[in-house]
Amino acid sequence: MTSRDGFHWTAETGLAQGVPSIGVISPPTNITSTEQPWDVIVVGGGYSGLTASRDAALAGLRVLLIEARDRIGGRSWSSNIGGYPFEMGGTWVHWGQPHVWREISRYQMRNELESSFDFSRGVNHFQLRTGHGDQTMSHDEEDALLAGALDKFVNVDGAKGRNIMPYAHDTFHVAEAHQYDKMSVQDRLNAISASLTPNERAVLEAFTLLCSCGTLETTSFLEFLHWWALCGYTYQGCLDALITYKFKGGQSSFAIRFFKEALSTGNLSYAFNSPVKAINDQGGKVTLTTRDGREYTAARLISTIPLNVLNTITFNPPLDAQRTTAMNIGHVNQCVKVHAEVSNKDMRSWTGISYPFNKLVYAIGDGTTPVGNTHIVCFGGYFNHIHPEEDVNKTKKAVENLAPGNMDIKRLVFHNWCKDEFAKGAWFFSPPGLLSSSLETLRSAHGNVYFANSDWAVGWRSFIDGAIEEGTRAAMAVKEDLRPKSSIRSNL
Amino acid sequence: MTSRDGFHWTAETGLAQGVPSIGVISPPTNITSTEQPWDVIVVGGGYSGLTASRDAALAGLRVLLIEARDRIGGRSWSSNIGGYPFEMGGTWVHWGQPHVWREISRYQMRNELESSFDFSRGVNHFQLRTGHGDQTMSHDEEDALLAGALDKFVNVDGAKGRNIMPYAHDTFHVAEAHQYDKMSVQDRLNAISASLTPNERAVLEAFTLLCSCGTLETTSFLEFLHWWALCGYTYQGCLDALITYKFKGGQSSFAIRFFKEALSTGNLSYAFNSPVKAINDQGGKVTLTTRDGREYTAARLISTIPLNVLNTITFNPPLDAQRTTAMNIGHVNQCVKVHAEVSNKDMRSWTGISYPFNKLVYAIGDGTTPVGNTHIVCFGGYFNHIHPEEDVNKTKKAVENLAPGNMDIKRLVFHNWCKDEFAKGAWFFSPPGLLSSSLETLRSAHGNVYFANSDWAVGWRSFIDGAIEEGTRAAMAVKEDLRPKSSIRSNL
Numbered sequence: 001m002t003s004r005d006g007f008h009w010t011a012e013t014g015l016a017q018g019v020p021s022i023g024v025i026s027p028p029t030n031i032t033s034t035e036q037p038w039d040v041i042v043v044g045g046g047y048s049g050l051t052a053s054r055d056a057a058l059a060g061l062r063v064l065l066i067e068a069r070d071r072i073g074g075r076s077w078s079s080n081i082g083g084y085p086f087e088m089g090g091t092w093v094h095w096g097q098p099h100v101w102r103e104i105s106r107y108q109m110r111n112e113l114e115s116s117f118d119f120s121r122g123v124n125h126f127q128l129r130t131g132h133g134d135q136t137m138s139h140d141e142e143d144a145l146l147a148g149a150l151d152k153f154v155n156v157d158g159a160k161g162r163n164i165m166p167y168a169h170d171t172f173h174v175a176e177a178h179q180y181d182k183m184s185v186q187d188r189l190n191a192i193s194a195s196l197t198p199n200e201r202a203v204l205e206a207f208t209l210l211c212s213c214g215t216l217e218t219t220s221f222l223e224f225l226h227w228w229a230l231c232g233y234t235y236q237g238c239l240d241a242l243i244t245y246k247f248k249g250g251q252s253s254f255a256i257r258f259f260k261e262a263l264s265t266g267n268l269s270y271a272f273n274s275p276v277k278a279i280n281d282q283g284g285k286v287t288l289t290t291r292d293g294r295e296y297t298a299a300r301l302i303s304t305i306p307l308n309v310l311n312t313i314t315f316n317p318p319l320d321a322q323r324t325t326a327m328n329i330g331h332v333n334q335c336v337k338v339h340a341e342v343s344n345k346d347m348r349s350w351t352g353i354s355y356p357f358n359k360l361v362y363a364i365g366d367g368t369t370p371v372g373n374t375h376i377v378c379f380g381g382y383f384n385h386i387h388p389e390e391d392v393n394k395t396k397k398a399v400e401n402l403a404p405g406n407m408d409i410k411r412l413v414f415h416n417w418c419k420d421e422f423a424k425g426a427w428f429f430s431p432p433g434l435l436s437s438s439l440e441t442l443r444s445a446h447g448n449v450y451f452a453n454s455d456w457a458v459g460w461r462s463f464i465d466g467a468i469e470e471g472t473r474a475a476m477a478v479k480e481d482l483r484p485k486s487s488i489r490s491n492l
Numbered sequence: 493m494t495s496r497d498g499f500h501w502t503a504e505t506g507l508a509q510g511v512p513s514i515g516v517i518s519p520p521t522n523i524t525s526t527e528q529p530w531d532v533i534v535v536g537g538g539y540s541g542l543t544a545s546r547d548a549a550l551a552g553l554r555v556l557l558i559e560a561r562d563r564i565g566g567r568s569w570s571s572n573i574g575g576y577p578f579e580m581g582g583t584w585v586h587w588g589q590p591h592v593w594r595e596i597s598r599y600q601m602r603n604e605l606e607s608s609f610d611f612s613r614g615v616n617h618f619q620l621r622t623g624h625g626d627q628t629m630s631h632d633e634e635d636a637l638l639a640g641a642l643d644k645f646v647n648v649d650g651a652k653g654r655n656i657m658p659y660a661h662d663t664f665h666v667a668e669a670h671q672y673d674k675m676s677v678q679d680r681l682n683a684i685s686a687s688l689t690p691n692e693r694a695v696l697e698a699f700t701l702l703c704s705c706g707t708l709e710t711t712s713f714l715e716f717l718h719w720w721a722l723c724g725y726t727y728q729g730c731l732d733a734l735i736t737y738k739f740k741g742g743q744s745s746f747a748i749r750f751f752k753e754a755l756s757t758g759n760l761s762y763a764f765n766s767p768v769k770a771i772n773d774q775g776g777k778v779t780l781t782t783r784d785g786r787e788y789t790a791a792r793l794i795s796t797i798p799l800n801v802l803n804t805i806t807f808n809p810p811l812d813a814q815r816t817t818a819m820n821i822g823h824v825n826q827c828v829k830v831h832a833e834v835s836n837k838d839m840r841s842w843t844g845i846s847y848p849f850n851k852l853v854y855a856i857g858d859g860t861t862p863v864g865n866t867h868i869v870c871f872g873g874y875f876n877h878i879h880p881e882e883d884v885n886k887t888k889k890a891v892e893n894l895a896p897g898n899m900d901i902k903r904l905v906f907h908n909w910c911k912d913e914f915a916k917g918a919w920f921f922s923p924p925g926l927l928s929s930s931l932e933t934l935r936s937a938h939g940n941v942y943f944a945n946s947d948w949a950v951g952w953r954s955f956i957d958g959a960i961e962e963g964t965r966a967a968m969a970v971k972e973d974l975r976p977k978s979s980i981r982s983n984l
Contacts, residue, residue, distance in 0.1 A: 058550055060552065095590060095661045098587060098588075098590035098592075098597065101590035102590050105590065105951065105961055105964065105965070106964050110950065168587060170603070232726075234726070459587065469597055473600075476598055
């Protein structure tokens with residue numbers, strides 16, 4: 001099936017919107033006239049919504065899943081093109097990510113992962129292109145450069161961030177953390193600039209922008225420290241957790257397992273292609289209204305709508321002032337992720353940073369396609385921003401600039417998350433101050449409406465893991481809320 | 493409630509068997525005459541069995557949980573004595589352990605953890621007592637000593653074990669791993685002995701024995717590498733994951749959540765004090781017979797009986813030759829864990845190794861009791877073995893030897909896992925060769941009987957995490973097996 005989402009370009013076909021995915025659900029609904037009201041409506045079919053739907057359905061609740069798109073996965077989905085899964089959004093997983101790994105383990109998918117890196121081919125180096133020229137170095141030298149720079153960057157406490165962020169799943173475990181949330185990455189760079197070599201400065205800026213896809217000024221230094229702590233306080237840990245292991249069959253091969261299991265309970269109704277207009281909590285029940293005027297009613301509702309989209313929905317009663325402020329500020333991630341298939345097989349072992357002059361900042365050889373081309377994945381962000389579908393030649397130029405002479409582009413694949421009305425950005429990244437002021441508020445319920453999204457997870461916030469964490473939390477809360485007290489045989 | 497398990501000593505009371513625990517279940521059964529047959533019988537109420545029971549009950553299966561003891565938790569349980577939770581077995585958890593962390597997150601218990609270490613008090617040093625005398629050093633020096641020694645020990649591949657064990661949740665991901673499973677820790681020490689200082693040699697032996705609680709000859713070097721990989725290939729990672737975070741309320745405060753949730757479904761029957769004699773798979777059904785002659789029948793059975801106990805049960809049809817061989821070899825962990833409450837408040841910040849002369853090898857200040865004493869947790873193993881209840885004065889002497897003059901013992905608490913007929917040892921640790929020959933066999937089903945235990949988990953094998961991994965796997969398998977095909981609304 002082909003999704004409306006995503007873009008695809010080859011010289012032969014030109015630019016086309018919509019790419020195939022095993023995450024597209026057809027027919028788009030299984031609702032008959034008899035199900036109303038449900039126990040719980042889940043809004044959104046990303047990993048938060050899939051997890052919440054599955055767990056609630058497994059627990060015997062009657063669930064209605066409402067999704068604006070034609071597919072599951074939200075900000076993580078894969079497109080199978082030419083027998084190769086291109087990851088349109090969130091991609092990498094690791095066993096240090098507890099919620100996602102529990103699911104990989106439970107679905108016996110441990111052996112369906114592969115490494116993005118393969119340093120066995122010819123162009124086996126790191127290419128650093130800055131305002132100061134073009135350098136190549138070995139991957140060991142790359143790692144040493146990044147590790148050394150990051151160690152300086154995070155070392156606010158003489159312990160590489162451990163004292164400020166000792167407990168990676170509790171951002172504000174130490175009160176002093178709040179002061180670092182007032183600080184941007186730019187502020188921190190300014191504070192240590194005298195200690196950095198030009199190369200260190202360049203890769204630090206590029207790496208932190210790769211994480212936030214905002215600008216140096218709009219990236220919370222504390223949130224970067226949080227990522228660092230999650231990754232075990234080492235650059236090697238960052239590589240392992242952030243950008244190494246991906247599904248051989250693509251993210252949608254994983255997401256579909258949640259959906260199928262939920263469906264197998266017999267408790268799941270669903271409706272895709274159903275953007276939401278309003279959510280009305282009438283006390284005893286919640287009614288959802290779609291843009292096309294359908295109404296659905298349930299005892300509870302779980303909204304997995306992303307932070308940057310929340311203010312497009314009418315809530316009644318209205319959301320509180322703090323949450324409203326937070327969703328109007330929003331997160332800063334305007335990631336531009338572009339896949340390029342290039343003819344040079346040896347580029348499989350290449351990595352590169354081109355910064356600050358280029359529209360795409362960071363890229364790696366990520367795979368080999370069935371026809372033997374190299375798949376390069378490239379990242380840009382709000383700094384030096386492009387909308388890749390607006391001018392394909394400009395996009396190609398940005399890819400070529402990463403490794404001039406080695407990027408003979410055969411295909412481009414991408415999803416423009418910034419113009420996506422149901423995402424308005426990619427993974428969450430906090431501007432300074434937002435976490436301090438709003439994290440707890442964003443996590444709270446609003447009457448019979450629960451909010452679950454990786455954007456306000458406590459652990460791997462921004463990651464697939466955080467989405468599953470949140471979906472798990474919401475399903476558990478609703479289950480406890482609706483559990484018939486009579487079913488308890490004993491009060492231990 | 494007081495369990496039959498565990499021992500307690502004070503000067504006033506002398507030695508007494510049985511200690512209180514919130515994990516004791518009373519009344520010990522809720523079975524009425526009408527439930528037979530069940531969908532699934534789960535044998536064992538440790539974390540594997542609790543997880544399997546809960547997940548199966550949540551999925552709508554009718555579950556009978558059979559447990560030999562009077563309590564839940566298996567090899568992980570806590571005793572509340574004087575308002576303080578003493579951890580009788582498995583204790584520490586970490587967010588890098590995916591299955592256990594998912595549960596901590598799901599039960600919203602993130603904030604119920606605390607650190608075992610507190611380096612703010614007076615006796616703030618590491619005390620190393622060897623045949624060469626008594627040394628003290630700072631904890632930073634301790635860490636540097638251990639880290640340096642371990643880096644040499646694991647560096648079989650120029651990458652500190654990463655190349656041999658790149659994928660921590662798949663021990664034999666690299667075929668070359670098999671050769672390191674033929675090697676004991678003693679073999680590896682012999683190979684690098686010229687490069688080790690006497691202090692490095694002493695702490696390496698003590699640390700690896702702390703992990704296996706066997707002897708240097710009976711400890712698989714590969715299994716140690718597996719632990720090392722799980723901990724992120726650093727000593728700091730080992731500290732973080734293995735011995736830092738524990739439940740403020742003790743392990744039983746966590747285990748009881750699984751049990752209560754399973755019970756709340758209305759699908760859980762249980763019988764404690766019910767040691768199993770035989771398990772008969774008659775094809776269409778499985779019948780379990782207890783030692784006292786009760787018979788229970790179900791469509792499937794999940795055995796969470798530990799490896800070292802499996803050969804006390806009669807299976808019909810008999811288990812296959814490979815599994816029988818493996819269970820007769822068994823694992824090597826004969827841990828002696830002794831809690832001592834001492835009057836010196838400043839010992840809170842002390843750590844120590846006394847090796848090889850002492851009956852207890854490794855100890856740390858682990859907490860402060862309500863009356864202000866320091867709780868010291870001490871570990872020994874099969875090397876220089878004691879049964880701590882057999883001669884309390886000898887046990888006290890072994891504690892005192894760890895820090896002569898600073899161990900004014902007010903209380904001892906322990907569980908002798910080695911004489912425990914339902915455990916026959918503590919956490920799994922493999923002798924050389926066992927994993928290579930038997931891991932896959934131990935994980936396989938036997939007709940309608942599934943085997944789930946941390947002893948053969950793929951990830952955090954030996955840990956609470958591995959137990960939950962295994963219980964999750966078994967419940968999923970039984971659920972898929974018994975799922976009525978008619979409940980599927982759609983064949984996606």
